[in-house]
Amino acid sequence: MSGGHIVARRPFPVAARAELGDAQLRANLRKATHTIRDKRLRVVGEVPDWEALRQAGAAIKDDVLARLPELLEQFEAAATAAGATVHWARDAAEACAVVTGLVRDTGAAEVVKVKSMATQEIGLNEALEAAGIAAVETDLAELIVQLAGDTPSHILVPAIHYNRAQIREIFSRNGLSARTDDPPALAEAARRHLRAKFLSARVGISGANFAVAESGTLVVVESEGNGRMCLTLPETLISVVGIEKILPTFRDLEVFLQLLPRSSTGERMNPYTSLWTGVTPGDGPQTLHIVLVDNGRTETLADSVGRQALRCIRCSACLNVCPVYERVGGHAYGSVYPGPIGAILSPQMSGEGANRTLPYASTLCGACYDACPVRINIPEVLVHLRQTGPHPPAERAAMRALSWAMRDRRRYTAALRAARRGAAPIRLVAGRRGAVRHLPWPLSKWTSTRDAPLPAKQTFREWWAHERA
Amino acid sequence: MKVALFVTCVNDLVFPGTGRAVVQVLERLGHTVEFPVDQGCCGQMHANSGYREEALPLVANFVKTFDGYDAVVGPSGSCVAMVRDWYPKLLPDAAEVAARTYELSELLVDVLGVTDVGATFPHRVTYHPTCHGLRMLRLGDRPRRLLAAVGGLELLDLPGAEECCGFGGTFAVKNAGVSGAMLADKCQAIAGTGAEYVAAVDNSCLAHIGGGLSRAGGPARPIHYAEILAATS
Structure with a gap:
């Protein structure tokens, strides 16, 4: 079983038609994807051993997938020994129930959140809201989307479909006043709003980019520093982590901390990398829960061709180079995982709804495969998934x-x-x-x-x- | 050198001039071209659309038909990519013939060592590198080098050349809206070059691009680059 926000409600061609009609969206997407695309090419071109790094990234992830049960148990033991409590969730509903229960136990009515795909995937904000708990997104773009009452349209740049003027408008509707629509003015407005939330929050919720099996360490890679606030200020931290996020050793981070920033934001190194191992007395959250989520990953792992999708480190390089994504944006994919990786990940994690139309949302142009830092052969998996139709x-x-x-x-x-x-x-x-x-x-x-x-x-x-x- | 022409089904039916052009170029360079008449479709459309079972007899027919030739040449990046990249995965017996199957520019530049094929084409031409030629076969600048050596030809840079034109086989009809949006951008880029012709290594992509160009009413026309290499006036 799996669920959450990974099931497209409308067939891709139908959803795409609606998005194609939006000229402002097309212009916003074109500008943003081309900017990130060019930056990525520049910084990747600086690395003489980029291809070797890609090979290493793929090999490490394949090794993880080949012995996932053993590594997960190793991670659980190490994290537990360091003072964390590890929970296991089969699907989105179970994961939401675990987290909601944990927040309830603290008595908090509000939580601050680090940008996290896993919590988007399981629909955590909605589950918390249903339990009377307000979840505050603290990543600037996630905050914009949340204030707009919208859903993210990109893995890394969730508000990519908005331009500055639109963002100022959304802020102003929600009582956040920015003097102009210059990025520093918009960021200042968000900072004032969020500072109060950080200082009063008792519970922080995060995902993790990596989970190191040998040490029980979690890693969050971010740009803004809001994540660091959420990870260090509250008394309780709850981290929701997909089971494929495991890396065997601390040293493996060397490869991924080179691959990820260059592939995602087009930076040599991201501004904030937070690593934490269990609980440190007197420093940071004194209660740490880690919720390991399956939600369709084990089924994906069972497919010998399709399982390479689980190497994904959510960098979104494939979205930024995809000519289809550029024309329609993320909402057309109906899942928190849009673009080429979404077209192979969502239908494998869940065969429900209109997900089976997603493998056809590609010309097989191959730009995604070239850009992928862990060498996921997305065209190969798309073609593989098309074997099961639908065939009119x-x-x-x-x-x-x-x-x-x-x-x-x-x-x-x-x-x-x-x-x-x-x-x-x-x-x-x-x-x-x-x-x-x-x-x-x-x-x-x-x-x-x-x-x-x-x-x-x-x-x-x-x-x-x-x-x- | 005994070269077998794999003309491809689309060229056989819709663009026979491209097949004739390959024959002319190779014969002008002193090679013998054979056309094994048992050839049919390579099965790319079937395999890419999720019909592997239906593709397999076509793969087997190709392997049987082209067994024993020194080289097989096809004027199509995507059909040759199907043979070279996919055949060995679909049918282990196909590996040998797959390795001897070349896109025209690979045969000319890598195997025969020629970039100037003695052609003349006094026109302004822009070149669109099609996706499978670019990212599966890794043709690189081979087609451009061949075109640059053509007498009288002015080769114009195409902005955003490496971006897909939106064809994608059945994608063009299954997702016609998105395909059309990609096509509109490609046609605009082509029109902006001021070229009389847009050349490519794939007539399927060119049929899509040409259909967009003629619908938009611009002056640029599609042409398979083999037909430019065959031209002598």
Whole structure:
């Protein structure tokens, strides 16, 4: 079982159509993705052993996936020995129940949150709200999205679909006043709002970028420092961690702390890296809970081709280079994991809803695979997942007929001849370039956006037979 | 050198001029071209759309048809990528013929060691590197080098060249809206170069781009780069 915010409600083409109509969104996305894309290329180009780092990242993650049960138990033992309490959750509902119960036990009515994909995935904010607990997002972009009553549209830059003027507007509606829409003015408004929250919070909630098995250490990588506040000021810290976040040893961080910032924000190193191991008396939270979440990961791990998706370190480089993501944004994917990685992760973690339309949301252009710091062959997994469909009956019949015709010379030659002859009457009404503007269904799906070419008057094999054979 | 032409099904039916161009270029360079008539479709559309079972007989037919040739050449980045990258995973027997199958620019530049094929094409041309040629076959600048050596040809840089045109096989119809949005940006970039022709290594992508260009009414026309390499006036 799995659930939470990883299930698309609408088929991708339908959801995409709505987003495509938003010209402001397209402009915002284009500007933002191209900016990060260029920055990433610059800083990746500086690293002479980038390919070796990618190989190492993939190898370490594959090793983790191959012996996950053993490493998880090692992590639990080390974290427990260091003073943490480790909880296990099979799915989103279980994870939310555990966290909600833990917050209730503290009596707190408000929690401060570090930006975290795992808590987005399980729908924790909504679960807490239902229990009468306010969850305050403290990452600037997450705060913007939360104040707007919206959902994130990007893994790393959740408010990527808004521009500065829109953000100032959202702030002002919520009583946060910014003098101008300059980034420093917007950040100052958020800082004033959040400072009071940090100083009064008794419970902090985080995810983790990495969980080190040998030491029980958790790691959060961030830019703003809000995470550091949440991780150090409250009395109680609850960290929600996907089971694939494990790294075997502390030394493995060397590889990932080089790969992650350059791939995500396009920086050589991120400003804040927080590491904590259990509880340190007199310093930081005195109660630490770690909730390890499965939520469809074990099922994903069972697929020998698809499991490479679990190497993902949530850098979002694949989103920033994806031509499909650039046109439609994250909401069209209907999951907290959008873009190319979402198109392979969401349907594997949950086969519910419209998730099976997601593997088709790609041209297989391969830009994501090139950008991925842990070498997830996203096109390979997309094609693999397409094996299970959905295959509309008419499409399946056509594919079978084509396969039958094209594997035999006589049938193939006859089919080409029939297609050529069938096109002859259409040629009479074609435009000046021999291009066809309108064709009946299902070919109208082609001519809805571009003219169609016609079969030639003589096929190549007819020419060859005539001239050469 | 005995070269077998893998013309591809799309070229056979819709763009036979591209197949004829490959024959002309190779014969001009003194090579013998054969066309094994048992060839059909490589199965790319089936495999990429989630119909592996339907692709397998086509893969087997390709392997049987092209067994024994020194080299197999195809004027299509994506069909050759299908053979080279996917065939060995689909059918272990395919590894040997897959390794001897080349996209035209690979055969010319790497195997035959030629960049100037003696062509003349006095036109302004921009080049769109199609995704499978770029990121699966890693053709790099081979097609551009071949085009740059063509007499009279003015090669114009295409902004955002490495971005996908939005074709993507069945993607073009399953997600026609997104495909159309990508196409519009590509057509705008092409129009901005002032080129008379946009060349590429794949006629399927060019059919999509050309359909967009003709719908938009701009002057640029699609052309397979093999037809430029075959041109002598």
